[in-house]
Amino acid sequence: MRSNDMSEILPLLVPHGVIELVFIIGASQFSTLLSYQFLKYINSSFENKDFLKMFFSTRHFIIYTIVTSAAIIECYITPKIYLFFKN
16 A cells, blocks of 8 residues: 555654664663773773773674664665655
């Protein structure tokens, strides 16, 4: 069912918005933690190596990958959903 009516398109974009909101909140929490750890690293006169271990850990690499792939998917899927139902 194709239509120009936004009332039919909007329910399809709502789950996308909820997922995006969860990613934004998670990224905000993660960046706040990372900033706090970086400030502790600077205040320790660069002697505390825990920050470097944390920054280059596998867990953070996975988080970076998930956030980056979600942003890429979001850039491609949202316009395609909109254009599919607009025509």
